[in-house]
Amino acid sequence: MSKEEIIYIQKRFIAAVNNNELDQLNDMVSPNVIDNDPVSGQVPGPQGYIRFFRSLRCAFPDMNIDVEQIVADEEDSVGFVYTLSGTHYGDYSGVSGTGNHVQIKGMQISRFVQGKMTERWGSWDENSILQQIGLLAAS
Numbered sequence: 204m205s206k207e208e209i210i211y212i213q214k215r216f217i218a219a220v221n222n223n224e225l226d227q228l229n230d231m232v233s234p235n236v237i238d239n240d241p242v243s244g245q246v247p248g249p250q251g252y253i254r255f256f257r258s259l260r261c262a263f264p265d266m267n268i269d270v271e272q273i274v275a276d277e278e279d280s281v282g283f284v285y286t287l288s289g290t291h292y293g294d295y296s297g298v299s300g301t302g303n304h305v306q307i308k309g310m311q312i313s314r315f316v317q318g319k320m321t322e323r324w325g326s327w328d329e330n331s332i333l334q335q336i337g338l339l340a341a342s
Contacts, residue, residue: 263289
């Protein structure tokens with residue numbers, strides 16, 4: 204796959220999340236995807252991502268992922284830096300909606316084979332979310 208194709212698929216993935224069209228992830232994630240940084244209780248395959256983003260969308264209904272930088276290599280990987288923002292209206296980590304607006308940074312590297320994500324590494328500032336909704340004290 205070309206750099207442009209890989210970036211296009213990654214952008215489609217992000218658009219599906221932003222538009223709450225999560226079933227589209229079935230077409231972009233391999234059933235055998237390897238997630239090197241899964242969330243607690245994440246199930247395998249596309250359903251793991253669909254369930255995670257559904258849960259996040261319930262907690263932050265206006266959630267948006269804004270990509271700040273995206274790059275691809277000559278083979279099969281794409282990396283991007285993003286800001287995730289949203290308003291805490293539903294349960295998140297046992298905390299009922301507070302109405303607090305949250306904004307965090309994250310980054311991800313995804314590997315694609317034949318148009319599907321086959322491996323993922325990622326990092327996001329979950330502690331900052333927990334601070335912004337009042338579960339953790341700021342350090």
